[in-house]
Amino acid sequence: LQVVTDVVCPFCGTLCDDIKIIKDGNRIIDTLNACAIGNEKFKSAQDGHRIMTPLERGDNSAEFTPVSYDYAIEKAAQILANAKRPLFYGWSSTSCEAQEVGNELAELCGGVTDNTASVCHGPSVIAIQTVGAPCCTLGEVKNRADLIIYWGCNPVHAHPRHMSRYSTYPRGFFTERGFKDRTVVVVDPRPTDTAKQAEYFVQVEQGKDYELLDALRTVIRGEDIPDVVAGIPKEKIKELGNLCKSKKFGLLFFGMGVTQTTGKHRNIDIAISFVADMNKYTKFNLIPMRGHYNVSGSGQVMSWQSGFPFAMDFSRGYPRYNPGETAANDILERHECDAALVIASDPGAHFPVSSMKYYAQIPTICIDPHYTPTTGVSKIVMPSTIVGVEEEGTAYRMDNVPIRCRKVVVAPEGILSDHEILERILERVKELKGKE
Ligand code: SF4
Missing domain, CATH: 3.40.50.740 (Rossmann fold)
Incomplete structure (x- = not known):
């Protein structure tokens, strides 16, 4: 048997580059480190569906x-x-x-x-072309981010190693204790499997992401908002705003729950504005969760x-x-x-x-x-x-x-x-x- 190291998984946008492939001659026997989807991608090379x-x-x-x-x-x-x-x-x-x-x-x-x-992320690309976007690499997220927000995405199912490799669990240079040094927030209309791993789950009303981001920007500026916005009580929105301001390095990951719902690229416009606002108080970036x-x-x-x-x-x-x-x-x-x-x-x-x-x-x-x-x-x-x-x-x-x-x-x-x-x-x- 031969082990090929440092293989890149060609399935999702996480592009994990630490995969090991065990092969016997030209036949892939098994994979190490790959998630279930990545494992299947490698094995699909020799299934009967070619x-x-x-x-x-x-x-x-x-x-x-x-x-x-x-x-x-x-x-x-x-x-x-x-x-x-x-x-x-x-x-x-x-x-x-x-x-x-x-x-x-x-x-x-x-x-x-x-x-x-x-x-999928066309609206993100349109918004980013229009107003630019504060971005960073996943390496910086791993080493620096102490606040992770997953908005309208479910990496546990769609990008299974994203949380373990880059955002939530790994130990980084300034996040030595891994999970203990980070706070994870999930914003989604459904209590997803990703939400189950988060400290804060914000169950936004379907299609009301724009309103919630607008309310967040407003409370961050210290101004008042209605008692309930997008199904979320004012106090919870204020708590989330204060949490964002209290962190050293925040990261907003967002998915098709925001790009392909009401508002489309306008949702991303305001997400970018929220991130730009946050940079007055701390360091904040955003990254779209690209699929293919x-x-x-x-x-x-x-x-x-x-x-x-x-x-x-x-x-x-x-x-x-x-x-x-x-x-x-x-x-x-x-x-x-x-x-x-x-x-x-x-x-x-x-x-x-x-x-x-x-x-x-x-x-x-x-x-x-x-x-x-x-x-x-x-x-x-x-x-x-x-x-x-x-x-x-x-x-x-x-x-x-x-x-x-x-x-x-x-x-x-x-x-x-x-x-x-x-x-x-x-x-x-x-x-x-x-x-x-
Ligand atoms: Fe492949 Fe899974 Fe990594 Fe995505 S998360 S690149 S499917 S191993």
Whole structure:
């Protein structure tokens, strides 16, 4: 048996980089340090649910026929080169290197490219672009933070090692006693499993996060508020305000309970204003709890290539960005694309049925290591290797720290990487468009 150390888990935005993999030859036997989800991600490389050959779905049929990569790549290139406004969606579970090629392809085709932020932390990205955000790294959280607020997120289920590695339990340089040196607050409409581990649980009324943050800002300034705001008594809000002011280093982690409820990016606007206010009294930062392990990377790569972090439209020959009009689901719902390429995500499991019904009617390409609801309704399906398990690649953690994912085992014979598939499609589209 061989033990591979310092492996990075390519599942959630925590990007744990202390995983050990025990393998026998090319077979993963077990993982150490990974949570249950991370463990499954590594083992999914060798489960029976992998796609082992490119596939083509017949016209008006649910039947797939195995084809070669050469055939599938040629078909994909033809679809994209002939489309007027193709949609490119996903990107959040692949490497920055693949994302870079994909964005070039979207620009060449005059298409729209969007990542999964448009249905999760897009509102955070919009708010942060508008007013900026006081951020820090998870390392600083571990070493300094004595107040942790989880607002509208449930890391015990979605980011299982976040609390043990960075925020709540670890011993840090200025938090030598770990949990005993920190206070944890959870704000959520439900008493989640994360709330059970917190000292303070604030059960905010559903959709009233903006009102509660506004009330917190008001009491922090020493002004009066109504007796009850968002279902929380005035005294409890004052207590929370005083707690925040009394700490040396506070951290507000927030999730989709805030970004995808009433108010959306306005909730994040006011969360940022709350954090800015708190910096008059103490040190305070905020970090979005990013889901897919490299959704942050996709925003970074899109931004440095073309200026915008998601929902980017090249159809006028230059990058435009107008979430609500140019996000993937908007485009599909309004039938505004005539082809689509989906990679490293599964809109079939998350988008409205009406959007996916349209997706199933147009020429589509799906690149994924596994069978998913999206592969089931795509026209061309291409299997790919798993970044961080069978392929090296760069990913950005939720605090925007880039981390190099390792290759642990060799991929099944003949399976290409996302990067290689996209490069081959790009080269062929260049030839078809006469832009070599
Ligand atoms: Fe992987 Fe996230 Fe679990 Fe860490 S917390 S092991 S990155 S799934």
